[in-house]
Amino acid sequence: MTKAHIISIGAELTEGRVLNTNATYLAQQIQQMGIGISRITTIGDDINDIVHSLNAPQDILVVTGGLGPTHDDITTDALFQFCTDNFNSFVTKNSWQKTITHYCKTKEINHLHERVCLLKNPVGSAPGVYIKVDKRHIFALPGVPSEAKSLFSKEVEPILKTMSTTYHSHVMRLSGTYESQVQKILKKTNWPKHVEISLLPQYNGVNVVIKSSVEAVAFINDVRSKLQEHIYSESALTLEETISKLLCAQQKTIAVAESCSGGFASHLLTNVPGSSSYFQHGVVSYSNEAKVKILGVRPETIEKYGAVSSECAQEMAQGVRKITQTDIGIATTGISGPTGATPNKPLGLLYVAYADKDNTIVRKKVIRKPRVEHKKHSAHFVLGLLWECLKDKKNDKKK
Amino acid sequence: MTKAHIISIGAELTEGRVLNTNATYLAQQIQQMGIGISRITTIGDDINDIVHSLNAPQDILVVTGGLGPTHDDITTDALFQFCTDNFNSFVTKNSWQKTITHYCKTKEINHLHERVCLLKNPVGSAPGVYIKVDKRHIFALPGVPSEAKSLFSKEVEPILKTMSTTYHSHVMRLSGTYESQVQKILKKTNWPKHVEISLLPQYNGVNVVIKSSVEAVAFINDVRSKLQEHIYSESALTLEETISKLLCAQQKTIAVAESCSGGFASHLLTNVPGSSSYFQHGVVSYSNEAKVKILGVRPETIEKYGAVSSECAQEMAQGVRKITQTDIGIATTGISGPTGATPNKPLGLLYVAYADKDNTIVRKKVIRKPRVEHKKHSAHFVLGLLWECLKDKKNDKKK
Incomplete structure (x- = not known):
C-alpha cells in the first residue's frame, strides 16, 4: 500500500x-x-x-x-x-x-x-x-x-x-449511534479478508470507512442494509448539508431554540451556503426570562419541571416556530456544567425536541463530557433528531 | 539546553x-x-x-x-x-x-x-x-x-x-490587530540576542510568545508598552474568558444579535463556565422578518439601507438589549457568501455594533474569507469590539 x-x-x-x-x-x-x-x-x-x-x-x-x-x-x-x-x-x-x-x-x-x-x-x-x-x-x-x-x-x-487507484474506499456517515454499537453489528457481517474497516467516532455518530484492494460491492450492500437507519450520507456530505438538502426538497423553513448548546446548532445549520432560504432565526435562550419572553415557554412549566426538562424542551421547540411561523422548530436544554447539577438532574443531562404542525418529539440523553464538548454534542444530537424526522417525510412535500 | x-x-x-x-x-x-x-x-x-x-x-x-x-x-x-x-x-x-x-x-x-x-x-x-x-x-x-x-x-x-535549565516564556494575547502589523511594531524594539519571538495568528488577533534563556523584563515591558492597546491577556485567558471577567467585575448582563456570524458569537460567550450569570440571550436573526419581529429593527431601515448596513447593525444591538433589558447588546450583520454580494456591497462586508444605555458604536470591515471562516471572524470581531468597550469602563462599576 x-x-x-x-x-x-x-x-x-x-x-x-x-x-x-x-x-x-x-x-x-x-x-x-x-x-x-x-x-x-x-x-x-x-x-x-x-x-x-x-x-x-x-x-x-x-x-x-x-x-x-x-x-x-x-x-x-x-x-x-x-x-x-x-x-x-x-x-x-x-x-x-x-x-x-x-x-x-x-x-x-x-x-x-x-x-x-x-x-x-x-x-x-x-x-x-x-x-x-x-x-x-x-x-x-x-x-x-x-x-x-x-x-x-x-x-x-x-x-x-491518482496514486490510490488500486485501492477502493467507501465511507458511510452515521448519526444516532456509537463505535461499540457499530462494531457489534459489523461482527455479524461476513467480512472478506481483503476488506479493512476503520471507525471514526463523531459527535453523536460514527463514520465507517470500508477499504479494500478489490471492489467489495456485496459486502458494502450487506453493511448498508444492517446500518441503514443511521446512514445520512455515503459521500462527503455532512449532517447539516444533508439536512439542508432535505429542507430544500421539502420546501420547509426552520427555527432553532437553544439553551445548553449555546448557539452551536444555529452555527452548524448556517455553515451551509444557502441556509438563509430555510433558516429563519435562532434563539439562544440562556436565561429563564428569555425562555418565557422570547419563546413563550410558560413560567409554570419552568417552575414545576425546571428549565432542563422534557416539558420545557417541547415548549421551546413549539414556541420558536411560532415567532415567525416556520414549519419546524427544534430545541435543546441541558446541563453542560461544570455546575448546575442537582440530585435528580445529573451533570450532562440533555433534552432535545422537534416540533412541526402535527407532532412534537423529545429525546433524552446524558453526555458526561466537559462543557464545550457537551455543547457540541447537544447541537449534533438535536440535528440528528431533525434529520430522522425529515428523512421519514422524504416524499411528503409541503402542501 | x-x-x-x-x-x-x-x-x-x-x-x-x-x-x-x-x-x-x-x-x-x-x-x-x-x-x-x-x-x-x-x-x-x-x-x-x-x-x-x-x-x-x-x-x-x-x-x-x-x-x-x-x-x-x-x-x-x-x-x-x-x-x-x-x-x-x-x-x-x-x-x-x-x-x-x-x-x-x-x-x-x-x-x-x-x-x-x-x-x-x-x-x-x-x-x-x-x-x-x-x-x-x-x-x-x-x-x-x-x-x-x-x-x-x-x-x-x-x-x-533535576535535569532542567532555566528558561523563560511569556505570552501576550492581542485583539484587533494582525501578524504583519505586530511584526512592524516589533521591528522597532531593541531585540536582545537571547530572546526569541513567535507570532501565532488568531481570528482578529495575534498571540505573541517571547522566550528567553535569561529573564527579559525590560524587553517585555518595552513590547508591552508598544502593544498595550491590543493586549487582552498575558496568561492563558482567552478573549471570551477575559470578557467574562470584565462583565462579572462590572456586574453587567449581555444579549447578542447575530446575522452573519450565525450563532458563533453566542457559542464563544457561552463556552465560558458561569456565563449564564451575564449572558441573557442570543438571537440569530437570519431573515429580515426575524430582525423586525424579534429585534424590533424598523422595516424602513432595512428598506432604505439594507440588512447589511451600519444602521441595521445599530438597531439590532439596541433592539436585542431591550428584549430582556440587558446592560449591553452586540450585533453582527454581513455577507458571508458565497452569494449575496451587490455592486455596492462586496462579499465579506461586515458591520458589528455595540450598544449600552449611553452609546452605540459600529465598526465596519471587509473579510475576504470562505463562508465558515467569515462567520468565525465576524464573531471574534464583535467580541473584540465588546472587549474594547468593556476595558475602557474597567473602573466604571454598574450603579
Missing part, C-alpha cells in the same frame, strides 16, 4: 501551545483515500531538522506550517535547500522569492522547475508547493488550519487520488 | 481517529520546565518503527501508548527488545511479565534491571517504565490521557526537574 508521512512544522506545536488538528485532519483524509499513514512528525522551527525530514524515503510527504511571511516561517528556506540539493541548476533564491511574490499579486501559478510548482491557496495569501523527486511526492501547505484544509482538498487530493 | 523527544504510539493517532492531546499536554509541561522539545513523533502499531525511535539520540524520550493488554499494544515488546539490545544479561521476557503482573496485583515497584524500573500509575492498572541508557532517559507511559497526565506529574516530572 502507498504510504504517506505527515510533517507538522512549528514551535507552537512542539511547545504544546496549540493542538495539532492539521495532522489529525490530514491523516483522516489521506486514510479515507486508501493511503496508509506511516508516521506523523512534529518539528520546531529548525531548518536542518526540516531538511532532514524532507529527505525521508516515504512515497508521499505532506508538510504543513512555516510558509508565511514572518521570520520564523522557515519551511520555504528548507524547501529551497532541499530542491537545490536534489535538482541540478535549480532556480536562485531570488527567483524563487520573485515567483512567490508574483503569485501573491496575481494568483498566477508558475513552475519553479519542471518538478517544482506552486499550488493555489483558495483562502489565504501564501501558496502551497508541490515537489516531485524520483517517485516521491512532497506537498507543502500553510499551517493555518482553514488554509491547509482548503488547499489540501482543492489541490492535493486530486493528485493523491 | 536539554532536549526532549515525545513519541506517541497508536494507529488511532496515525489514522486521525483521535486528536493527539497527550503530546500537546506533555510538550506544554516539559517546555514550562525549561526543557526544549526537539520533536514529536506519532507512529502506528509497528514494533520495528518503535524500537528504531527508542534508539534516537535525544536526552529525554517520553513515550505514550501501547502499554495496555490488547493485541495491538506492542510498546512493551518494543521496550523489551530495546533493553535486550542495550543491556548485557537482561531479564527474560517471562520475568519481565512476572514483575508487571506482580505490580498489578500489589502495586509494589520492583526494578527489572539496575537501569530499568517500573513507575507507579496512580489512576490505572498498567505501570509506566523508566529506562536509563548512558545519558538518555526513557519514560514509557500509558496512552489513556488521564493516566498519562497523572503518571507524568507524579513520577516523571520530579525526575525531569
Whole structure:
C-alpha cells in the first residue's frame, strides 16, 4: 500500500501551545483515500531538522506550517535547500522569492522547475508547493488550519487520488449511534479478508470507512442494509448539508431554540451556503426570562419541571416556530456544567425536541463530557433528531 | 539546553481517529520546565518503527501508548527488545511479565534491571517504565490521557526537574490587530540576542510568545508598552474568558444579535463556565422578518439601507438589549457568501455594533474569507469590539 508521512512544522506545536488538528485532519483524509499513514512528525522551527525530514524515503510527504511571511516561517528556506540539493541548476533564491511574490499579486501559478510548482491557496495569501523527486511526492501547505484544509482538498487530493487507484474506499456517515454499537453489528457481517474497516467516532455518530484492494460491492450492500437507519450520507456530505438538502426538497423553513448548546446548532445549520432560504432565526435562550419572553415557554412549566426538562424542551421547540411561523422548530436544554447539577438532574443531562404542525418529539440523553464538548454534542444530537424526522417525510412535500 | 523527544504510539493517532492531546499536554509541561522539545513523533502499531525511535539520540524520550493488554499494544515488546539490545544479561521476557503482573496485583515497584524500573500509575492498572541508557532517559507511559497526565506529574516530572535549565516564556494575547502589523511594531524594539519571538495568528488577533534563556523584563515591558492597546491577556485567558471577567467585575448582563456570524458569537460567550450569570440571550436573526419581529429593527431601515448596513447593525444591538433589558447588546450583520454580494456591497462586508444605555458604536470591515471562516471572524470581531468597550469602563462599576 502507498504510504504517506505527515510533517507538522512549528514551535507552537512542539511547545504544546496549540493542538495539532492539521495532522489529525490530514491523516483522516489521506486514510479515507486508501493511503496508509506511516508516521506523523512534529518539528520546531529548525531548518536542518526540516531538511532532514524532507529527505525521508516515504512515497508521499505532506508538510504543513512555516510558509508565511514572518521570520520564523522557515519551511520555504528548507524547501529551497532541499530542491537545490536534489535538482541540478535549480532556480536562485531570488527567483524563487520573485515567483512567490508574483503569485501573491496575481494568483498566477508558475513552475519553479519542471518538478517544482506552486499550488493555489483558495483562502489565504501564501501558496502551497508541490515537489516531485524520483517517485516521491512532497506537498507543502500553510499551517493555518482553514488554509491547509482548503488547499489540501482543492489541490492535493486530486493528485493523491491518482496514486490510490488500486485501492477502493467507501465511507458511510452515521448519526444516532456509537463505535461499540457499530462494531457489534459489523461482527455479524461476513467480512472478506481483503476488506479493512476503520471507525471514526463523531459527535453523536460514527463514520465507517470500508477499504479494500478489490471492489467489495456485496459486502458494502450487506453493511448498508444492517446500518441503514443511521446512514445520512455515503459521500462527503455532512449532517447539516444533508439536512439542508432535505429542507430544500421539502420546501420547509426552520427555527432553532437553544439553551445548553449555546448557539452551536444555529452555527452548524448556517455553515451551509444557502441556509438563509430555510433558516429563519435562532434563539439562544440562556436565561429563564428569555425562555418565557422570547419563546413563550410558560413560567409554570419552568417552575414545576425546571428549565432542563422534557416539558420545557417541547415548549421551546413549539414556541420558536411560532415567532415567525416556520414549519419546524427544534430545541435543546441541558446541563453542560461544570455546575448546575442537582440530585435528580445529573451533570450532562440533555433534552432535545422537534416540533412541526402535527407532532412534537423529545429525546433524552446524558453526555458526561466537559462543557464545550457537551455543547457540541447537544447541537449534533438535536440535528440528528431533525434529520430522522425529515428523512421519514422524504416524499411528503409541503402542501 | 536539554532536549526532549515525545513519541506517541497508536494507529488511532496515525489514522486521525483521535486528536493527539497527550503530546500537546506533555510538550506544554516539559517546555514550562525549561526543557526544549526537539520533536514529536506519532507512529502506528509497528514494533520495528518503535524500537528504531527508542534508539534516537535525544536526552529525554517520553513515550505514550501501547502499554495496555490488547493485541495491538506492542510498546512493551518494543521496550523489551530495546533493553535486550542495550543491556548485557537482561531479564527474560517471562520475568519481565512476572514483575508487571506482580505490580498489578500489589502495586509494589520492583526494578527489572539496575537501569530499568517500573513507575507507579496512580489512576490505572498498567505501570509506566523508566529506562536509563548512558545519558538518555526513557519514560514509557500509558496512552489513556488521564493516566498519562497523572503518571507524568507524579513520577516523571520530579525526575525531569533535576535535569532542567532555566528558561523563560511569556505570552501576550492581542485583539484587533494582525501578524504583519505586530511584526512592524516589533521591528522597532531593541531585540536582545537571547530572546526569541513567535507570532501565532488568531481570528482578529495575534498571540505573541517571547522566550528567553535569561529573564527579559525590560524587553517585555518595552513590547508591552508598544502593544498595550491590543493586549487582552498575558496568561492563558482567552478573549471570551477575559470578557467574562470584565462583565462579572462590572456586574453587567449581555444579549447578542447575530446575522452573519450565525450563532458563533453566542457559542464563544457561552463556552465560558458561569456565563449564564451575564449572558441573557442570543438571537440569530437570519431573515429580515426575524430582525423586525424579534429585534424590533424598523422595516424602513432595512428598506432604505439594507440588512447589511451600519444602521441595521445599530438597531439590532439596541433592539436585542431591550428584549430582556440587558446592560449591553452586540450585533453582527454581513455577507458571508458565497452569494449575496451587490455592486455596492462586496462579499465579506461586515458591520458589528455595540450598544449600552449611553452609546452605540459600529465598526465596519471587509473579510475576504470562505463562508465558515467569515462567520468565525465576524464573531471574534464583535467580541473584540465588546472587549474594547468593556476595558475602557474597567473602573466604571454598574450603579
